[in-house]
Amino acid sequence: MQIKKHIPNAITLLNLSTGLLAIIAIFRGYFDEAFIFVCLGIFLDFWDGFLARKFNVAGPLGVQLDSLADMVTCGVVPGLMMFRLFEDIQQTQPEYMLTEETFYMGFVPYLGFLITIASCYRLANFNIDTRQTDSFIGLPTPANALVIMSIPMIQYANDFEILTAVLYNPYVLLVITLISAYILNAEIPLFSLKIKEFTWAKYKMQILFLIGSLLSFFILGFVAIPLIIISYVLVSIISNKMTSKA
Template identity: 70%
Template sequence: MNIKRFIPNALTLLNLLSGLLALISVFNGFYDHAFLFVCLGIFFDFWDGFLARKLNVPSELGLQLDSLADMVTSGVVPGLMVFKLFENIQLNNPNFMLTEETFYMGFVPYLGFLITLASCYRLANFNIDTRQTDSFIGLPTPANALLIMSIPMIEYVDAYPWLTGMLDNPYILLAVTIVSTYLLNAEIPLFSLKFKKFNWENAKLQIVFLLYSILLLSILNFVAIPIIIFSYIIVSVFLNKLSKK
């Protein structure tokens, strides 16, 4: 029995377990715990593919397991997170509850699951799209999950009260939902964030972007996460235009 081929799949299942724990945390209102579990799941998601290549044990089973685990951790969890954020806006704002918009707010929280549906479509498309072997087309589900899960974490940062007020606005949250849903399946080529080889020649772009991300996180805390995600998109678009020239 080749034990090596089970190692990547074990990490994938740990990704799934992290997603399940994140779901429980969101249901119970422990959004900081949910954020940590999603980050842990993304950590396992990174290493399962890397080890599969490193140990030379890639498999069709591993590919399917990876998508199923990502569907929970990076698809269902952010969708539920937006649903709960909309609910909190409605429940915690008594003045808003008395307006005529109350009826519509009862429906709006379910729009959060557009993120889940778009994530599902993206993951299925990724498995059959031969263009995405060395790069991505559309925002990867883990990056999108971090974008969504950072919203309640930003609200915990006292240094940005004006930003917290913006995120408590249902129209801004709806706009974030729509943008997120669009970016997941947009025809935007993005460079891969995964390291296939840990050396400067093969991974200089990823290394520079990682250092940039660490610097932003050390300065801006959770506020850095959406900036990093949109920087990733902007840099990719710029590099694409540069390569065409």
């Protein structure tokens, strides 16, 4: 029993470790590796809570550890990624390079950390918001992190040249940053993607959405990730309206 008690927290700390590895990968310019580490961290984030409930060892320590680990993997990492994407554009595209006339461009990359700040506020608020026990209000940090981390992957894949060119624009990245910071804490009820028990009757919406998401990823590749998150928000809004009318 003592071993079971520590398994969920150990998995949470592994989530934190993947976040640290993602930070190192971003500093070294290995954006694809950073994406993989974040995905691994999100995978571990699902299992720590699931096993804590399964072993009946959920407690306040696990809740705090989970938020702290997510702050790194799904808060610091996407903010740092956006910072690096802004910097890369400044270094590779002459029209956005720093000059005496455009010194203000030097401040733009730091705006990427608005994602980190908004993620921190969301995680702290999540722990005290009793409305978010079985659902979410605002976009969860793992979903938001996946969107941000998918940007360089879409650029690398270059499957959609127009989209790739659009994502190399700092103004587009700035809009994405602002939307990201807003939707993390927006008063938008979203259904939870965490399946607490594998039962079709209770979690058929989540199961169907996850299956559809996997199919979309296999068909569209990395472009599917932001489309999946947008669909997640839209499905939640439609579901909420249908429920309220009923």
